[in-house]
Amino acid sequence: MAKLANPQETIQVLQRHDFHFRKKFGQNFLIDPHVLDKIIEAAGIGKEDFVLEIGPGIGTLTQYLCERAGKVLAVEIDPKLIPILQETLSGYDNIEIIHGDILKQDIQGIADRYNGGRPVKVVANLPYYITTPIIMELFESHVPLANVTVMVQKEVAERMQAQPGTKEYGALSLAVQYYAWPYLAANVPPNCFMPRPAVGSAVIRLDCLSRTPVAVKDEKLMFRLIRASFNQRRKTLQNGLTNSSGLDFSKEEIRQAIQAVGLDPAIRGERLGLEQFAALADELARR
Numbered sequence: 001m002a003k004l005a006n007p008q009e010t011i012q013v014l015q016r017h018d019f020h021f022r023k024k025f026g027q028n029f030l031i032d033p034h035v036l037d038k039i040i041e042a043a044g045i046g047k048e049d050f051v052l053e054i055g056p057g058i059g060t061l062t063q064y065l066c067e068r069a070g071k072v073l074a075v076e077i078d079p080k081l082i083p084i085l086q087e088t089l090s091g092y093d094n095i096e097i098i099h100g101d102i103l104k105q106d107i108q109g110i111a112d113r114y115n116g117g118r119p120v121k122v123v124a125n126l127p128y129y130i131t132t133p134i135i136m137e138l139f140e141s142h143v144p145l146a147n148v149t150v151m152v153q154k155e156v157a158e159r160m161q162a163q164p165g166t167k168e169y170g171a172l173s174l175a176v177q178y179y180a181w182p183y184l185a186a187n188v189p190p191n192c193f194m195p196r197p198a199v200g201s202a203v204i205r206l207d208c209l210s211r212t213p214v215a216v217k218d219e220k221l222m223f224r225l226i227r228a229s230f231n232q233r234r235k236t237l238q239n240g241l242t243n244s245s246g247l248d249f250s251k252e253e254i255r256q257a258i259q260a261v262g263l264d265p266a267i268r269g270e271r272l273g274l275e276q277f278a279a280l281a282d283e284l285a286r287r
């Protein structure tokens with residue numbers, strides 16, 4: 001089977017199978033071989049690796065992965081793509097395709113079964129409508145991960161890397177940076193996809209940390225504080241936390257905790273780094 005990574009091959013496969021793009025699945029297939037090379041290079045894949053691919057589409061990136069990795073498992077939600085994948089990937093014996101929703105898979109079970117519990121590499125041109133849930137599911141499941149190399153909306157890549165005090169900084173920046181070291185591998189324009197997305201894209205590699213950068217007693221509480229602070233971005237930290245439905249501390253408890261960790265109650269949440277959110281969570285958990 002010819003390599004799919006160009007417009008002509010892609011159109012031929014789509015027409016042969018009478019496939020029509022489904023917007024609701026975030027289908028924008030890659031058609032540029034240089035971009036595919038960049039993704040593979042950024043992911044640093046070798047024959048010893050087991051790779052989980054999310055959303056293989058017609059198998060364009062999957063073909064590249066199969067050539068480099070030891071074993072590839074691809075999870076695709078759209079049933080119409082399964083017979084296409086069986087055709088386009090028929091030349092490889094190191095691929096397995098699962099028809100299903102990535103958010104409903106037992107990723108820990110996959111890591112155990114296919115890779116003996118060793119760290120998995122995840123590679124994907126993600127469906128943009130569920131980028132954040134997928135990334136958070138991967139991290140919060142505490143599945144052993146080596147790195148996650150993904151195509152995302154450019155603006156999302158910027159948020160993942162953002163530092164306190166910038167307009168891009170938010171709950172996603174803190175969550176990603178708690179679990180991983182983000183590295184921007186490439187910016188990718190809309191004409192590298194079929195159909196073209198309305199936004200610019202970027203390849204970002206998240207190198208998963210073996211130890212979290214801060215120690216916190218109650219991780220869930222810390223993330224509830226983070227979400228509450230950024231849900232009401234314009235408010236002070238004190239007001240944001242007091243008015244949040246996800247938290248049940250009194251105004252006084254919050255005021256005292258903010259002071260106990262040496263912060264000004266008038267500060268905004270967007271100024272705080274991970275260490276300060278961790279300290280605040282520990283302080284509130286103690287009370």
Ligand code: SAM
Nearest residue numbers: 025028029030055056057076077101102125127
């Ligand atoms: N990997 C292909 C490529 O680069 O050409 C396709 C990428 S396309 C941006 C996203 C793919 O994810 C589509 O094939 C879509 O059907 C699939 N998808 C969407 N939601 C999914 C989900 N919840 N679980 C698994 N796959 C999903």
